[in-house]
Amino acid sequence: MEQKVNPYEVQGKIDYDKLVKDFGIKRLTKSDLDQIKEIAGELHPYLRREIFFANRDLKWCLDEYKKGNQFFLYTGCGPSGPLHLGHLTTWIFTKWLQDKFDVDLWFQFTDDEKFLFKNKSYEEIQEWTHENMLDVIALGFNPKKTHFLIDTKHAGIMYPEAIKVAKKITFSTIKSAFGFTDSNNIGSIFYTAMQTVPAFLPNVLRKEKRPCLIPLGADQDIHFRISRDVIEKLGHKKPAIIHTKFMPPITGIEGKMSSSSAGAAILTTDDAKTVKKKINKYAFSGGQPTVEEHRRLGGNPEIDISYQWLRYFESDDDKLKEIYDNYKSGKLLSGELKVIIIDKINNFLAEHQKKRKNAGKLISQYIYK
Amino acid sequence: MEQKVNPYEVQGKIDYDKLVKDFGIKRLTKSDLDQIKEIAGELHPYLRREIFFANRDLKWCLDEYKKGNQFFLYTGCGPSGPLHLGHLTTWIFTKWLQDKFDVDLWFQFTDDEKFLFKNKSYEEIQEWTHENMLDVIALGFNPKKTHFLIDTKHAGIMYPEAIKVAKKITFSTIKSAFGFTDSNNIGSIFYTAMQTVPAFLPNVLRKEKRPCLIPLGADQDIHFRISRDVIEKLGHKKPAIIHTKFMPPITGIEGKMSSSSAGAAILTTDDAKTVKKKINKYAFSGGQPTVEEHRRLGGNPEIDISYQWLRYFESDDDKLKEIYDNYKSGKLLSGELKVIIIDKINNFLAEHQKKRKNAGKLISQYIYK
Numbered sequence: 032m033e034q035k036v037n038p039y040e041v042q043g044k045i046d047y048d049k050l051v052k053d054f055g056i057k058r059l060t061k062s063d064l065d066q067i068k069e070i071a072g073e074l075h076p077y078l079r080r081e082i083f084f085a086n087r088d089l090k091w092c093l094d095e096y097k098k099g100n101q102f103f104l105y106t107g108c109g110p111s112g113p114l115h116l117g118h119l120t121t122w123i124f125t126k127w128l129q130d131k132f133d134v135d136l137w138f139q140f141t142d143d144e145k146f147l148f149k150n151k152s153y154e155e156i157q158e159w160t161h162e163n164m165l166d167v168i169a170l171g172f173n174p175k176k177t178h179f180l181i182d183t184k185h186a187g188i189m190y191p192e193a194i195k196v197a198k199k200i201t202f203s204t205i206k207s208a209f210g211f212t213d214s215n216n217i218g219s220i221f222y223t224a225m226q227t228v229p230a231f232l233p234n235v236l237r238k239e240k241r242p243c244l245i246p247l248g249a250d251q252d253i254h255f256r257i258s259r260d261v262i263e264k265l266g267h268k269k270p271a272i273i274h275t276k277f278m279p280p281i282t283g284i285e286g287k288m289s290s291s292s293a294g295a296a297i298l299t300t301d302d303a304k305t306v307k308k309k310i311n312k313y314a315f316s317g318g319q320p321t322v323e324e325h326r327r328l329g330g331n332p333e334i335d336i337s338y339q340w341l342r343y344f345e346s347d348d349d350k351l352k353e354i355y356d357n358y359k360s361g362k363l364l365s366g367e368l369k370v371i372i373i374d375k376i377n378n379f380l381a382e383h384q385k386k387r388k389n390a391g392k393l394i395s396q397y398i399y400k
Numbered sequence: 401m402e403q404k405v406n407p408y409e410v411q412g413k414i415d416y417d418k419l420v421k422d423f424g425i426k427r428l429t430k431s432d433l434d435q436i437k438e439i440a441g442e443l444h445p446y447l448r449r450e451i452f453f454a455n456r457d458l459k460w461c462l463d464e465y466k467k468g469n470q471f472f473l474y475t476g477c478g479p480s481g482p483l484h485l486g487h488l489t490t491w492i493f494t495k496w497l498q499d500k501f502d503v504d505l506w507f508q509f510t511d512d513e514k515f516l517f518k519n520k521s522y523e524e525i526q527e528w529t530h531e532n533m534l535d536v537i538a539l540g541f542n543p544k545k546t547h548f549l550i551d552t553k554h555a556g557i558m559y560p561e562a563i564k565v566a567k568k569i570t571f572s573t574i575k576s577a578f579g580f581t582d583s584n585n586i587g588s589i590f591y592t593a594m595q596t597v598p599a600f601l602p603n604v605l606r607k608e609k610r611p612c613l614i615p616l617g618a619d620q621d622i623h624f625r626i627s628r629d630v631i632e633k634l635g636h637k638k639p640a641i642i643h644t645k646f647m648p649p650i651t652g653i654e655g656k657m658s659s660s661s662a663g664a665a666i667l668t669t670d671d672a673k674t675v676k677k678k679i680n681k682y683a684f685s686g687g688q689p690t691v692e693e694h695r696r697l698g699g700n701p702e703i704d705i706s707y708q709w710l711r712y713f714e715s716d717d718d719k720l721k722e723i724y725d726n727y728k729s730g731k732l733l734s735g736e737l738k739v740i741i742i743d744k745i746n747n748f749l750a751e752h753q754k755k756r757k758n759a760g761k762l763i764s765q766y767i768y769k
Contacts, residue, residue, distance in 0.1 A: 143563050153564060183563070187556025194512050194552070195522060197587030202571065205586055217574055218566030221590035 037209055039148065041250050041277060041287040047084060054252050056085045056274060066093045071131035076346045077124045077275070085249070085274040087259070092242045092271035096132065102242040104128055105229045105270065107139035108167060110160040111149045115296035116376070117278035117288030119170065119383075120343050124275065125246045126170050129177070136177045137229045138167060138397075143182040144226070147218040161394075166299050168390035168397060169383050178399040180232070182225050185399060189228045192235060197224035199261045208253050226251075227258035231267035243270035248277060250287070279339050283315040300384065303377045310337065310373050317358075318365030329361035330368070337365070337372040344375040406578055408517065410619050410646060410656040416453060423621050425454045425643060435462045440500035445715045446493045446644070452615070454643040456628070461611045461640035465501065471611040473497055474598045474639070476508035477536060479529040480518045484665035485745070486647035486657030488539065488752075489712050493644065494615045495539050498546070505546045506598045507536060507766075512551040513595070516587040530763075535668050537759035537766060538752050547768040549601070551594050554768065558597045561604060566593040568630045577622050595620075596627035600636035612639035617646060619656070648708050652684040669753065672746045679706065679742050686727070687734030698730035699737070706734070706741040713744040 034043040036050055051058055059078070063086065068074050070093065077083045092102050106125050108118065129136050140163065146156045160181060167179075182189060205211055205220055230243045245255065252274060259269040277287035281296065288296045297306055317335030319325035332338035332355050345351045354371065357363035403412040405419055420427055428447070432455065437443050439462065446452045461471050475494050477487065498505050509532065515525045529550060536548075551558060574580055574589055599612045614624065621643060628638040646656035650665065657665045666675055686704030688694035701707035701724050714720045723740065726732035 143559070147563055147567050153560075183560040185556075186559035187554075190512070190555035190559045191522075191552040194516055194587045197590070198516050198585050200586050201583050202580075202586055202589060203582040206582060213572040213575060214570050216567050217569050217571055217590050217593060218563045220571060221566070221586050224586060 036250050037253050038250050039209065042285070044285045045249075045277060047249075047276060050249060051085055054085075054249070054256065056087055056252065056272070058085055059083065059089070059273075063089055063093075066090065070096065071127075073131075075124055075127045076348070077120070077343070079348065080342050081276075082120070082342065083124060083246070083273055083275045086272060087255075088269060088271040089244070089273055092244050095242045100241060101132070101134050102244045102271070103134055103233050104136040105139070105233075105243050105245045106136070106247060107141055107226070107229070108163050109141045109145050110156060110163040111145035111151060112159055113298045113300060114163055114166045115288050115298050116340070116343070117296065119166065119299065120278055121246060121248055121275050122167060122170050126172055128244070128246065129173060134176065135233065136172055137233055137399075138172070138177060138179050139226070139229045140164065140179060140181045141222075141226060143186075143218070144222050147216060147222055164394055164397070165387050165390040166383075168393050169299075169386035171386065172397075174393065174396045177397055178233075179394075179397045180229055180399055188236065189225060189232065192228045192232055193221075193224040195265055196227045196258060196261050197221060199264060200224065200257060204257060208257055223254050223257060226254045227262065230255070230258070230270040231262055231265070234267060240268070242268055245270050245272045247272060247274060248287070249274045250277070278343060279336060281309060281313045281315065281336055283336065284334055284339060297376060297380075299380065299387070301380065303381070306377050306380065307373050310369055310376075314340075314369060314372070316365040316369075318368075319361075322364060325364055326361045330358045330363070330365060332358050335365070335368065337368045340372050341368075341375065344372070344379060405619050406622050407619050408578065411654070413654045414618075414646060416618075416645060419618060420454055423454075423618070423625065425456055425621065425641070427454055428452065428458070428642075432458055432462075435459065439465065440496075442500075444493055444496045445717070446489070446712070448717065449711050450645075451489070451711065452493060452642055452644045454618070455641060456624075457638060457640040458613070458642055461613050464611045469610060470501070470503050471613045471640070472503055472602050473505040474508070474602075474612050474614050475505070475616060476510055476595070476598070477532050478510045478514050479525060479532040480514035480520060481528055482667045482669060483532055483535045484657050484667050485709070485712070486665065488535065488668065489647055490615060490617055490644050491536060491539050495541055497613070497615065498542060503545065504602065505541060506602055506768075507541070507546060507548050508595070508598045509533065509548060509550045510591075510595060512555075512587070513591050516585060516591055533763055533766070534756050534759040535752075537762050538668075538755035540755065541766075543762065543765045546766055547602075548763075548766045549598055549768055557605065558594060558601065561597045561601055562590075562593040564634055565596045565627060565630050566590060568633060569593065569626060573626060577626055592623050592626060595623045596631065599624070599627070599639040600631055600634070603636060609637070611637055614639050614641045616641060616643060617656070618643045619646070647712060648705060650678060650682045650684065650705055652705065653703055653708060666745060666749075668749065668756070670749065672750070675746055675749065676742050679738050679745075683709075683738060683741070685734040685738075687737075688730075691733060694733055695730045699727045699732070699734060701727050704734070704737065706737045709741050710737075710744065713741070713748060 034046055064074055064078055096102055104125055140160050142156050142160045146153055234240055255272060263269050280286055280288045314336045317331035319328050358368055403415055433443055433447055465471055473494055509529050511525050511529045515522055603609055624641060632638050649655055649657045683705045686700035688697050707727060727737055
């Protein structure tokens with residue numbers, strides 16, 4: 032399958048070198064990581080493991096921070112269904128950034144986008160917006176420094192800025208960037224302007240000139256590839272971006288995790304039994320067909336989903352290395368590896384779901400007023 | 401020049417029979433007028449003179465009214481410059497409808513549209529929005545029953561409805577309807593969805609199911625030609641429309657009056673001297689080159705702008721008829737006809753400007769809250 036990476040389609044085994052080249056972004060360098068470590072005191076496992084792997088203008092953003100000009104974070108969620116672990120990992124890293132840098136986070140819920148692109152009713156999208164907010168809150172973002180923007184609810188402050196963006200983007204640009212056609216609905220064509228707004232809206236609202244840093248899945252980069260120049264023409268600084276790779280789907284390392292395909296994702300609301308069943312049944316294994324062969328030839332952690340997911344959930348590098356080695360040597364069996372990842376995920380989800388239960392009454396604290 | 405009639409271009413001598421056929425609208429019939437007269441007690445001169453000349457679903461709208469289901473009126477203004485008499489006449493008739501039918505009017509200021517389509521800054525458009533509101537208020541709409549919707553200011557309630565409209569309209573449709581290309585900006589492509597919203601928004605806000613009647617210049621019909629079906633699919637009734645012809649520009653009866661071309665329009669803020677100068681200098685005359693020839697051959701009121709404008713400002717049918725006959729017979733000279741129309745317009749504007757001066761402090765009463 033040919034590699035396709037845009038907000039509306041991710042397919043194929045992703046060649047990240049090609050992606051970096053195609054997108055015109057930069058790999059994170061040792062110097063970038065050193066700069067982060069200097070301020071944060073440590074490096075998040077996702078940085079150590081190149082899960083967050085690329086950037087635009089990160090150095091500038093960190094330089095400004097060191098000069099005392101704190102950036103704000105901007106990330107988002109497209110609420111059209113239940114969330115899965117792949118969604119959470121981007122935000123887990125975003126929370127780490129918020130904590131370490133002690134900065135504001137503007138969190139956009141693109142309910143308009145999902146309504147315009149999905150065959151779902153307005154009401155259904157509103158319900159998912161509510162559900163998804165519970166997950167985001169459960170991750171423990173600082174309520175004093177986290178501001179939810181819900182596109183339809185905050186249209187009063189967003190639309191006036193969005194038209195300033197939209198005026199500078201032609202349909203030709205959108206067409207070639209997103210692969211749209213004349214059959215696209217006119218809301219979907221306009222939408223990228225709404226996704227651009229939070230990259231500068233906080234500065235408009237607060238009469239500030241802070242840099243913006245956007246942690247995002249690489250599939251979302253294209254919105255800002257288009258709009259960074261536009262943002263600058265409107266008198267704001269181009270936002271900095273830090274890109275994450277895609278958490279692979281349960282069925283294998285191609286494409287990205289999606290809630291749409293049955294069994295292909297672990298949902299944030301899955302109970303322990305379901306997680307166990309999904310992983311045992313579907314998780315693509317890098318092991319050998321028989322125990323004997325596995326002991327002799329060893330497993331392949333590079334394509335083993337359980338191992339790949341452990342990179343997201345086992346923060347101890349030594350432990351991870353041990354598992355890698357043991358799996359590769361054949362000492363650790365696929366079934367045993369599955370037990371480890373099931374346990375890790377279920378521990379994470381037990382905690383997450385406990386916080387999620389409590390999140391409903393916190394929503395109003397997070398919504399920007 | 402070929403006839404072109406759309407919101408972004410009106411050119412040529414308008415053949416209203418062709419327009420009625422092309423647009424699929426209906427001429428107002430005697431029965432329509434009788435129905436209006438039955439409720440209103442009289443007919444506005446613009447109805448008697450076929451200035452308002454066509455409609456969609458007017459009969460249904462009036463039938464509902466008689467059953468006790470009052471319609472609301474919806475009209476609008478695109479604020480990108482000073483207003484001229486051509487703008488006012490549509491609203492003068494709208495005010496008559498409001499008074500006679502005692503109904504609510506929702507008045508949209510499409511500041512987003514003008515920003516997106518004109519080479520003007522956001523701030524300039526905001527200034528014109530303010531200026532244009534003064535003119536609308538000066539016309540004396542019932543402040544208790546008139547609600548201004550300013551697209552950017554009311555985006556909070558409009559955008560969520562606009563995306564419901566937008567989801568059902570493709571760029572193909574917009575392209576062929578408005579003559580847009582891939583070079584159009586994505587805001588301009590989305591915009592028609594915003595113009596659709598006030599045709600049903602009052603029912604959403606007030607949980608009612610009233611018919612909507614839109615008095616508009618025929619060039620605006622296309623927005624609703626596209627969106628009437630969409631509105632119905634969203635569970636609302638298709639709006640009724642009553643169409644006005646274009647007040648001809650000062651330079652001759654082709655096209656429509658525009659503030660953009662110098663000298664071609666009488667502005668609402670023109671003083672008496674300016675009006676006199678503009679009309680004497682520019683008003684296209686249907687008279688003969690010399691007084692002798694005029695006395696002998698008579699003038700042609702059909703192409704004489706002073707006479708054509710009198711149809712808008714002389715409400716007395718008998719007086720108008722007398723002027724028509726005298727001009728046609730050669731008894732009334734072009735210069736004398738100009739004196740009459742200058743006087744009429746200056747009387748109207750003196751009163752208008754007096755009220756306009758007072759309008760600033762009334763704005764907040766009119767803006768929908």
